[in-house]
Amino acid sequence: MMKLLDMESNDVRFVGIHGMGGVGKTTLAQIIYDRVSNSYCRFEGSSFISCIREESKARGLASLQKQLLSMIIQEEIQIWDRNQGDRMRKKMLSNKRVFIVLDDVDSDEQLTALAGDRKWFGPGSRVIITCRDSHLLKTHEVNNIYKVEELQTDEALQLFSLSAFKKTHPTENYKDLSMDFVEYAQGLPLALKVLGSFLFGRTIVAWRSARDQLEAIPNKEIMNILQISFEGLEDFQKELFLDMACLFQPQYRLDNIFLQTLESFGYYPGINIDVLVDKSLLTISDGMLFMHDLLKTMGHEIVRRECPEEPGRRSRLFRVEDLYHVLKNDTGTDATKAIVVEFCPETKDQRLNARVLDNLKVFDLSYSENLIEIPDFSGVPNLEEINLEDCRSLCELHPSIGSLKHLNELVLNKCSSLEKLPDLSSLECLTYLEAYETAITQIPCANLMPKSIREFSLQGGKLMRLKSKDPIYDIGSLVEYRKEGIYDYVEATWIDVDSKGENILDMAGVVVSAMYDDLTTISIWSLGFYIPEWVQYKSNGSSVKIDLDANTNPEMGCVFFIVCDSDQFFSMDYGHSSISSLFKGWNIESSEMGLTIRFERDKEYCVEYDSLDYRLMDVSFSKRIGFWVYIPAVLRLPFLDIRRVIKISFETGWYYFQGRVKPIEVKECGVHFFCPDDANSKFFNSIAPFGHSGSSNSDFHRRFVGYMRKKKDMKSYHET
16 A cells, blocks of 8 residues: 555655445555654645545535645635635645545545545645545546455454454454354454454353354344445446345356346346446456355345345345245235245256246256256247256257257256267357266267357367268367367377368367367368468478568467378388388387477577477378468467568478487478468358369378477577
8 A cells, every 4th residue: 555655756646445345444544644644744734534425415525625624734714615615725735745535435526526636736745535436436537546355364363353352362262153253254344343342241152142143133233334335326236236145146257147147137237247346345356256245144134124024025035944934824925026045855856847938048957966857948949058067967968959049058067977969960059069077978070060169178078089971171160179188199089080171261270278288289180282272371392481571460370281292101111001001010109200390580590489299090191191280379479579581491200110210301381370360251261172182192081180299498599
């Protein structure tokens, strides 16, 4: 906080202190005010105006302006109205170095009347503003904002003990009970002080009773302080807060399902969640939305107060005992808007009957461990998302899932009993499919993948092989494919890609997220005899020059094309007619093909970027072969920052028995760059296949994947 104030600077500085009610904003401001007032003599006047929210309602802003100026100039002045106060403040403070604290501000009108513009203060002045609403500070151009966080457990216990025992630690036989109250307070200083003071001098029996009472009836003093922020909301924002407090868990992932659920209630979450965050009623961290336990308790209490005697007249039912009361006594009314109760029924054998629900968008039965089958989806034609994560007993999906024309997300993670999928090829809107840790062992690609799919995960599953008869090139929009362990070189851990049509877009989006942190590319051997016509840079031989100007996007991805003469393989004197037979009886892991790609600039600086190692899996071919290597844009190739003429050269060699190397001559090479958004462009959708020249030599059928590992240290050197 003192760093934000920067007392040595001569500028006029406004600093905000922000946080939820009861977190200690006023306490912090008072400590700083006392320290600065006593230590910094250079200020010509100072003023601490407390409880501005309440005082402005009771006394008016003119009275607060009078208090502010009287404290600074140390004499009584008269201000009759707001306009007079503005004029006097400008006149009296514009040349004075002052230190001011404005505590508990909750409106822009208050800030304008008491702080105004920076030019109304003399050089070196400091103004501290405490506020629950961070957006209010930002609208007044208060850019230096300190957020007060809740206390850690050890700090909280110490503060609680100071109130409950008048010392920094609890009495021995009260330790466990003290921790119960500290946990309840969740680091909120107000709650720790209130509860500690209330319990001071009481017996252990009284402490236990007070602890149990808090579960049913929250402390009124704490709730009233917290409710101040709630009362400042618009009516529909209050409803949103109460729904989130009563119907959801204390933390929520900010995903589409959550936002769409709130949208279906008419809450416009995009803006109103921001409002709740600004007012310290919610917190966002790492994509998660959090609500403090005491704020959640406050929401429960607000709903309970709607009708303390009869739950059936409350707007929300969220406790099992309340729902039981309403059902048993038939006291339900139209006042109830929502019911959410978590409990386990005595019987686990329940059947989900079909219903016609035209407006249902999300179907979420995640973590239903005893679910064994799902209903016919014919009655929910507009379903967009299905989440069956961790339904460990689910054995199959109903075939009707394939008729959901609007389905765009299907989550099957941890469905460990699920062995197969129905035909999904008609799901023209499906873009996201996750099925990791399932029992799926074999998938016909054409049935699995509609052309709309963009992201597909099979991490940690039992999938062994994708059948080559249904080639991956049918998945025209796939941009991410993940299968954990695909490079473990266990049984059949490779992707078959049919030798027909090698459209670069079809595979340019395939990114394998294996277990290795240093995995950076996926490269696919291909039936290819020539570099495609559309490739930007190409040449005969093993190197190609490219010219990167100042407009080059440093976040581009690229594809490298290499064509070799396969006759070089047959010249190896082992009496075999193909690579396939060459390694019969050998340890396949001891034999590989390597590729090194080097980037040179102006013949003086050279970077050896990476080397690639390829493993063979029963491959046969004849004469000329080609392959390409795709490096995703997200990897940010270092040479793209150079922005000059670059020479890219390729070296290949066959690493075979006992470390011997057979160099392989590169006949042709090429490089093609693309931006991240090009993956779905018409350009890439219309490009010709690699090796489309019409050659009849089409017996090369590759069944293996190569991978590239980043070297631990990038080597650079000057040519001699």
